[in-house]
Amino acid sequence: MERYVDERKYPGSSVLLHRHGEEVYHHACGMRDIEKALPFERDTAARIYSMTKPITSVAIMMLAERGLFHLDAPVSDFLPEFAQMRALKPGATSIDDTEPCATPNLQQLLTHTSGLSYPFNPGVLPREMEAQGIIFRADDAVLEETTKRLAALPLAFKPGTKWEYSVSIDVLGRIVEVVSGKDLRTFFREEIFAPLGMEETDFHVPATCRDRFAALYTPLSGNPMELNAAKGDSDTLRCVDRPEKSIFLEPTLYSGGGGLISTLDDYMKFVEMLRRGGMADGGRLLSPNTLKFMMRNHLDGDIAAMGPSSFAEQPMRGTGFGLGGSVVLDPGRVGVPGSVGDFSWGGMASTFFWIDPVLDLTAVFFTQLTPSSSYPSRAEMKAIVHGALVA
Structure with missing residues (x-):
């Protein structure tokens, strides 16, 4: 060090x-x-x-333990904008070169096998995400709106066929909000941070830490x-x-x-x-x-x-x-x-x-x-x- x-x-x-x-x-x-x-x-x-990703993953499993869903459930069960998904064809060079595919499920989101991506990855989908500014930055539009913009794009590949580091855990964060009825900050604070005594962890820089x-x-x-x-x-x-x-x-x-x-x-x-x-x-x-x-x-x-x-x-x-x-x-x-x-x-x-x-x-x-x-x-x-x- x-x-x-x-x-x-x-x-x-x-x-x-x-x-x-x-x-x-x-x-x-x-x-x-x-x-x-x-x-x-x-x-x-x-x-x-x-x-942050392991904390969101714990939040999802806490809700799963309560019997509110199972990990095979498609994302569209919670976020209807993800129905009727399409994926880029193998070797595609254009964001419009797509074919129908299954909607990714929760386990695929958790394991980065969903077909989603990040703008900093190579490939057609990451370039389009970069062009549209879809990266889930702290100063982006609220989580619900950014997730809907993401859902309008095709997947990089059919779910379950590859592994690619992605914004899938951000989508899971939105699912936590829909299922729990709380925004993600409130769920983390009440359900995870309070029991753990994590008083200096937050999406905002905690006032005591500025x-x-x-x-x-x-x-x-x-x-x-x-x-x-x-x-x-x-x-x-x-x-x-x-x-x-x-x-x-x-x-x-x-x-x-x-x-x-x-x-x-x-x-x-x-x-x-x-x-x-x-x-x-x-x-x-x-x-x-x-x-x-x-x-x-x-x-x-x-x-x-x-x-x-x-x-x-x-x-x-x-x-x-x-x-x-x-x-x-x-x-x-x-x-x-x-x-x-x-x-x-x-x-x-x-x-x-x-x-x-x-x-x-x-x-x-x-x-x-x-x-x-x-x-x-x-x-x-x-x-x-x-x-x-x-x-």
Whole structure:
């Protein structure tokens, strides 16, 4: 971590490790705001982006446990705008070159096999999403309207035939709203954050955290979210989102795929709930059986076998995908020290968490550099942690 700061790769970072539910290590270094010379500390508030996805996935499974739907249910059962779906034909070069297809179901949304995509992926659909500005940013139109605009586009492929990282978890966030009758922010606050004691996690930068909110940096020129076009910059730490002007101060869209702000200890409460089989200090969120179901591989093989062409937060070889995160099937094929069954996910600003069920270990890492593919810090961190364990 110190080396990454010294080499101007990350502005600053913080890591927290638990073993058997007890804290065993914490370290913070560098700056949360280089321009103001403010340190990156344990209680620094950060954009967790796609680490929002596991929380939305938990919300969906909480509703499923109540018998309100099953995972084979098509999206159109809740969002009628997704009826009569079409998918791009194989090899299509135009957004109009489509054929009829089935509507994706909830499990396909949860596992990124729905046929949806992201604007920063390669391909016809991502280019159209980029042209129409459909990315579920915090300052976009409200979730309902953006979801309807997405539904008007064809899928990149027929559901269940490929794996592609996508806005599918944002669609699930909208389904949480429809089924529960609450907006996503209210559902998270009342049903998940309150029982967990997560008082500094929200779609808005929490009022108590505004003076601890980090700046966001990138080593790329141009828009750091346009991964297909962004190029390296001579300034490896160019600020792209100032804390006092951030779109997360007053968001208009609650993105279940990437909209939350959190702190290191707050997010560890969520990760520890997953490790504990759904148990929180304020009550049980999910059953242990549901958590085991979520953290097993839901693909036929690894992600690589499903022909992905998309950006991904994790290695694809030797890695499967559960509900809300990736699952290590074979550490040797992944090429990173770990255990079979490791469950993890990260965010675009290079944040990361993982749960090792064999070692009974949980880890949360925060920094603020986008994109997360800039440096191999996650693999290096796992190697260091495994090298430090002797029992």
